[in-house]
Amino acid sequence: MREVKFILATLLTILIVSARVSSGQNVPLNVLATTTIVADVAQNVAGDLFTVQSLLPPNTDIHAYEPTINDARRISGVDLILAVGAGYESFLTSLIENVGENIPVAVMNSGLELRALGRDIHAPEAAISDHKLACEAQGNCDPHTWMDPAYVIGWVNNIVEAFSAADPANARVYRANGDAYIIELEALDAEITEMIEQIPAARRILITNHEFLNYFADRYGFEVAGTVLPGVSTGGEPDPRSMAALIALIREAGVPAIFAEVSANPQLAETVAQEAGVQVITNLYSESLSDAEGDAPTYLDLMRHNAQAIAAALEG
Ligand SMILES: [Zn+2]
Structure with missing residues (x-):
């Protein structure tokens, strides 16, 4: 009888534990970023709650990238993919389609004002703003927004939103981590401005x-x-x-x-x-x-x- 009680208690524990897991409480998110740059920015938002992996390894040129079977294996079962967007990861849609899962993708450049590629070197300065507006309609936006830390602040806010949607229990942690990193980005911007002032x-x-x-x-x-x-x-x-x-x-x-x-x-x-x-x-x-x-x-x-x-x- 004591043995039966013990088995029942064990079963009950297993049931409670699995119920907790399936409700998503305290389960670290499984997040994959396309590049090491996106992964590093996102890691600052994740803090010590989980590790953000990068699909591409360091020192890789994404423009020349062909996904492998191993990449398909790696994206299978993740909770969230983080991508730059604006046509940067040209391989991503078909890679996800091949895996055949409904994996959400959070786009870093979403909601940011993108500029077009290939400004005519002789175009008058006044033409720049027109150029910016046209890029989304023409599909020739420049995706390399992270070369301006002010845009990366936009990325941080997009990441906070995506993590909080996937894991509402930790929304306040993501926001606090994001805000702390935004202060570092602002300091970086000031530091670069000072460095550039040395150039006539x-x-x-x-x-x-x-x-x-x-x-x-x-x-x-x-x-x-x-x-x-x-x-x-x-x-x-x-x-x-x-x-x-x-x-x-x-x-x-x-x-x-x-x-x-x-x-x-x-x-x-x-x-x-x-x-x-x-x-x-x-x-x-x-x-x-x-x-x-x-x-x-x-x-x-x-x-x-x-x-x-x-x-x-x-x-x-
Ligand atoms: Zn590039």
Whole structure:
């Protein structure tokens, strides 16, 4: 009889525990971000409640990314996917469809005012705002918003909302963690503003390998005068005429450097730089963090590192 009582008590305990699990109380969320940058920002909101994983590993160029069978396995069963959006993760929709599950995706750039890619380098300044408005209708928005910390504050608010919807019991924790990180982002913005002030206004001209610094330029008063690779991706190929025009532009403007990304092949940028007689800065981080030993293990480190490299090259 005592044994039966013991078995009943054990069964009851199991039932109570499983009821608690299925109601979602105190169960850590299983969240997967597409890139290491999104994962790091989201980790600051998650705090010590759970670990946010990244689908892509560090030092990976998402523009050249082909998902694997292992990626399909990894997204299966997650509670939430965090993505940049604006066409950045071109592989994501079909990857989720292949897995065949109804996985919610929170889009970091949702509700933020995006700017268009490929501003005509000779367009008058007044045209910029028109350009911004048109991008969503035309589907040519620039997704690289994280190059401006003010946009990442928008990401934090989107993440707080998504985590709180998935796990309402911890909504206050997510909000408090998010607010603490927003203070760090504001400090980062002030720090970069101070660094950039060392560059004379006339020298705040950027030539980049692919279009990844437009939001940085808008925020800190630079002009992106040209890019080596056309379009949003690192996969485009410029035609010889536009390369010749870019070389002429670099010489004319007296720009001392081309800024390229660690994760992309700098070969074309090096060819252009050699022709124009300028240097290539190849150690900027664009799509991904570095590993723990590198220059950019967190988003805050990435922005500091990029701003320092840009200031050092342009200070003169
Ligand atoms: Zn990019």
